Amino acid sequence: MERALIDLAYVAAAILFILGLKRMQSPVTARVGNALAASGMLVAVVATLFLQEILSWPMIVSGLALGGAVGGWLSQRVEMTDMPELVAVFNGFGGGASALVAGAEVARYAQQASVLNAATVAGSDAFVIGLSILIGTVTFSGSFVAYGKLSGRLSGQPLTFPGMRGFTIGMLLVAGAALVQMTRGAGGLLVEGTGLAYPALALCLAALALGVLLVVPIGGADMPVVVSLLNSYSGLAATATGFVLNNTALIVSGTLVGAAGMILTVIMCDAMNRSLANVMLGGFGGDGDAPGAIDVPEGKTVQETSPDDTAILTSYAEQVIIVPGYGLAVAQAQHAVRELADLLQEQGITVKYAIHPVAGRMPGHMNVLLAEANVPYEQLYEMDEINPEFSTTDVALVIGANDVVNPAARTDEGSPIYGMPILNVDEAETVVVFKRSLSPGYSGVQNDLFFADNTKMLFGDAKETVSALVDEVKALQAA
Amino acid sequence: MLANIIHFVLSAFLGSEILSKVPQTLHTPLMSGANAISGISIVGALVAAGMTESPWAQWLGFAALVMATINVVGGFLVTDRMLEMFVKKKKAPPAA
Numbered sequence: 284m285e286r287a288l289i290d291l292a293y294v295a296a297a298i299l300f301i302l303g304l305k306r307m308q309s310p311v312t313a314r315v316g317n318a319l320a321a322s323g324m325l326v327a328v329v330a331t332l333f334l335q336e337i338l339s340w341p342m343i344v345s346g347l348a349l350g351g352a353v354g355g356w357l358s359q360r361v362e363m364t365d366m367p368e369l370v371a372v373f374n375g376f377g378g379g380a381s382a383l384v385a386g387a388e389v390a391r392y393a394q395q396a397s398v399l400n401a402a403t404v405a406g407s408d409a410f411v412i413g414l415s416i417l418i419g420t421v422t423f424s425g426s427f428v429a430y431g432k433l434s435g436r437l438s439g440q441p442l443t444f445p446g447m448r449g450f451t452i453g454m455l456l457v458a459g460a461a462l463v464q465m466t467r468g469a470g471g472l473l474v475e476g477t478g479l480a481y482p483a484l485a486l487c488l489a490a491l492a493l494g495v496l497l498v499v500p501i502g503g504a505d506m507p508v509v510v511s512l513l514n515s516y517s518g519l520a521a522t523a524t525g526f527v528l529n530n531t532a533l534i535v536s537g538t539l540v541g542a543a544g545m546i547l548t549v550i551m552c553d554a555m556n557r558s559l560a561n562v563m564l565g566g567f568g569g570d571g572d573a574p575g576a577i578d579v580p581e582g583k584t585v586q587e588t589s590p591d592d593t594a595i596l597t598s599y600a601e602q603v604i605i606v607p608g609y610g611l612a613v614a615q616a617q618h619a620v621r622e623l624a625d626l627l628q629e630q631g632i633t634v635k636y637a638i639h640p641v642a643g644r645m646p647g648h649m650n651v652l653l654a655e656a657n658v659p660y661e662q663l664y665e666m667d668e669i670n671p672e673f674s675t676t677d678v679a680l681v682i683g684a685n686d687v688v689n690p691a692a693r694t695d696e697g698s699p700i701y702g703m704p705i706l707n708v709d710e711a712e713t714v715v716v717f718k719r720s721l722s723p724g725y726s727g728v729q730n731d732l733f734f735a736d737n738t739k740m741l742f743g744d745a746k747e748t749v750s751a752l753v754d755e756v757k758a759l760q761a762a
Numbered sequence: 763m764l765a766n767i768i769h770f771v772l773s774a775f776l777g778s779e780i781l782s783k784v785p786q787t788l789h790t791p792l793m794s795g796a797n798a799i800s801g802i803s804i805v806g807a808l809v810a811a812g813m814t815e816s817p818w819a820q821w822l823g824f825a826a827l828v829m830a831t832i833n834v835v836g837g838f839l840v841t842d843r844m845l846e847m848f849v850k851k852k853k854a855p856p857a858a
Binding site: 296297300301303304305307308309310311313314316317318320321323324327328331332342343346347349350351353354355357358359361363366369370373374376377379380381383384386387388390391407510511514517518520521522524525526527528529530531532533534535536537538539540541542543544545546547550638640643645646647648650651654655657660663665 | 792807
């Protein structure tokens with residue numbers, strides 16, 4: 284009876300998750316969707332608490348309170364620009380939790396005093412427990428490395444050392460061997476109850492190393508793909524835990540998360556014209572825009588411009604397209620940009636925003652940042668919608684974007700970003716690039732756009748230069 | 763085991779069907795929301811934390827519970843913060 288009630292509650296939770304995710308299809312219903320998914324979680328937790336024989340109430344209450352306080356604090360404190368890092372951290376905790384649950388199962392089986400011991404564990408169960416430990420732990424350590432890279436605590440440069448591939452393969456072999464040993468250790472093939480515990484520990488250590496080894500060689504530019512892939516893993520880790528505990532709620536919701544992560548991963552890869560294998564092998568990208576010397580490559584010239592010239596240029600335009608990038612977000616210039624757009628529109632100038640799918644540090648990140656600045660939804664255009672319009676546009680303002688506007692992606696077959704779909708800003712009559720220096724972008728590739736005849740560079744911090752531009756436009760209007 | 767595999771396959775299809783229709787604008791909230799759902803392992807953690815016959819299992823379960831709760835509470839709150847901005851904007855058109 285109790286079992287049936289729990290299962291019913293789990294089905295209800297799964298339905299709430301599905302309905303919640305379905306409402307994510309429109310910005311209008313998304314918030315309700317999120318609340319539905321959260322209430323699904325509540326149903327699942329409450330059902331488990333009340334109907335499963337869980338005895339240690341103080342532990343459960345203090346665990347929930349502690350985790351809730353930490354999670355709540357982190358989520359209220361975070362800046363929208365730092366969202367990808369936080370998602371990576373939460374992801375890591377999710378994976379870690381799954382691995383620990385599987386670990387608890389091992390501890391239970393290994394306990395001689397327990398009713399259950401290794402002899403009574405089926406080989407298939409032991410295998411799934413091992414899988415759960417493996418995926419969960421890889422997600423855990425990988426996510427924290429991704430966090431380090433995104434937050435700048437670790438270098439965004441791809442990191443490798445001699446013999447790394449060999450070491451990685453070695454760790455994979457250790458993990459595989461531990462998994463086999465766990466499966467064999469179950470079912471009474473090995474006499475001692477500890478037949479599971481030691482291989483599980485070895486598996487855990489190998490998986491910790493694997494998570495680090497898999498993410499460290501991947502450059503900053505590919506981190507969004509890694510985060511969404513790890514998100515998918517953390518879902519699959521929950522699925523594996525579901526198989527361990529024979530729990531439908533875990534299987535269904537874990538798989539939904541796995542699918543979400545997988546879909547976003549594929550979308551990101553397509554947007555960068557890179558295969559998943561290519562991303563995982565790593566070595567692409569650097570730390571992004573760093574303040575530095577303005578080095579002009581030989582045989583190329585750069586035209587510098589000033590806020591007042593740009594003000595005149597934009598004030599006499601018919602259509603202005605703003606191309607925001609992560610540089611804008613870091614400088615917190617989104618509010619100044621919105622002010623500029625409002626001013627221009629008051630004068631009857633059409634202003635549109637061109638959003639590249641990989642602008643920012645995770646899929647759709649730029650939309651969130653612009654939403655924060657109350658940029659009207661109707662002014663945002665996706666790449667395929669806006670690209671045909673650049674050729675009839677007077678001014679394109681590129682603010683803190685780099686790789687997504689690099690024409691080399693179209694023309695230079697030798698370039699690592701060749702083939703990546705880009706915003707065709709270079710087709711606009713005039714391009715003004717707001718940037719601190721001529722340094723290459725997140726991908727580490729030099730940008731030919733800076734040296735084009737119709738490009739003018741406006742050097743400086745995006746917030747300062749955009750604010751200066753706003754002042755100049757106001758002065759023009761007053762005159 | 764077979765029932766579990768059936769659940770897995772069906773959810774995978776359902777998930778791709780629903781999620782591939784989410785617009786680019788909402789990809790970041792989708793990711794953090796999905797991430798929060800992955801904290802469903804909290805249920806697993808609760809089950810494990812209740813295994814009082816083994817102290818090791820209990821402590822591992824407790825650690826799992828804390829981690830999963832961080833994931834769930836933080837994830838849903840942060841998603842709500844993001845979505846709130848989208849909704850607010852819909853209601854209030856740009857004040858000139």
